[in-house]
Amino acid sequence: MDDEEDLESLGEKLYDLIYPKHADMAPKLTGMLLELPGAVIGQMLQDEALLTKALDRALAALQPDGSKPPPTKSDDADSVSSDSLGEQLYDLIDLFNTGHTQKITGMLLEQRKEAVLQLLSDPTLLEEKVKTALKILEDMSGCGQSQGETDVSDSLGKDEVEAIGETLFGLVQDIEPAHCADITGMLLEMDSSTLQKILSDRAMLEVAVQRAKNALEGALS
Structure with a gap:
């Protein structure tokens, strides 16, 4: 129940910030951003630049772009370029504000393309992988x-x-x-x-x- 109340509260705050900029699409954009991890949403509520970046990504995902939807697990992995995957992954990881966005992006891009596509479509899995990658970085640097x-x-x-x-x-x-x-x-x-x-x-x-x-x-x- 508490989780539902927290989500509702975050949704209301997000909606209030999004509505002045994108009145017509505020409900849809709010719903999309609510799929992100709670910690990331909290940061976006405090940092307008992060919120703007997330909104830009959400709007881009909603664009027809040649009638192709955003990459999903069902897409042909070979049709998605590594550069494109890297850019999408970098933008999402950057929202976590780890201070190691570039290194973590590089680490996760070392996985198979199918695994990277899954990360792009699963915010919870991405959060888990980012935390593990950050821990690996810390452990490897500190030995x-x-x-x-x-x-x-x-x-x-x-x-x-x-x-x-x-x-x-x-x-x-x-x-x-x-x-x-x-x-x-x-x-x-x-x-x-x-x-x-x-x-x-x-x-x-x-x-x-x-x-x-x-x-x-x-x-x-």
Whole structure:
């Protein structure tokens, strides 16, 4: 009930801001923006620039544009260019205000095109992937040694760490056989919650492996 009341309250506030600019389409635009995560809607209510950007995207999605609707999972993935996907994904991720829009966009674009199209059509999934990507970025840059955070070996027992290490090694070997041992070691320095997340999500594991590979190659060069 509280969630419904919160959504109704957000809807009323959004409508009040949208109506002066787009009176005829205010109900439709409000409904579209209400599909975004609550945190993003809250930011838009505080930041007119973010709201304007979101409205521009919503209006663009409503345009016939050669009678083609916005990309969906049923579209032929090959017909959508990587540049177009990157631009759409960048605009959506930018609404989360992470301060790492470009890096996170690049990470998520390393997934298969079908997976990226799904992110564009599913705000909840996109929010989850952005949070995971942000955590991977933080863990990779801090090497799991930032204060207040522990790597997997500090939060789990020796046997559990060995089991996770073996599982992770096998998965990494499938993705990047050339540097699987080094990359596995780097990923094991991440905190346990992030590690468990990427172990259960093949797409995010591939992203994490690619990030580790890039960091490794940078260190070697």
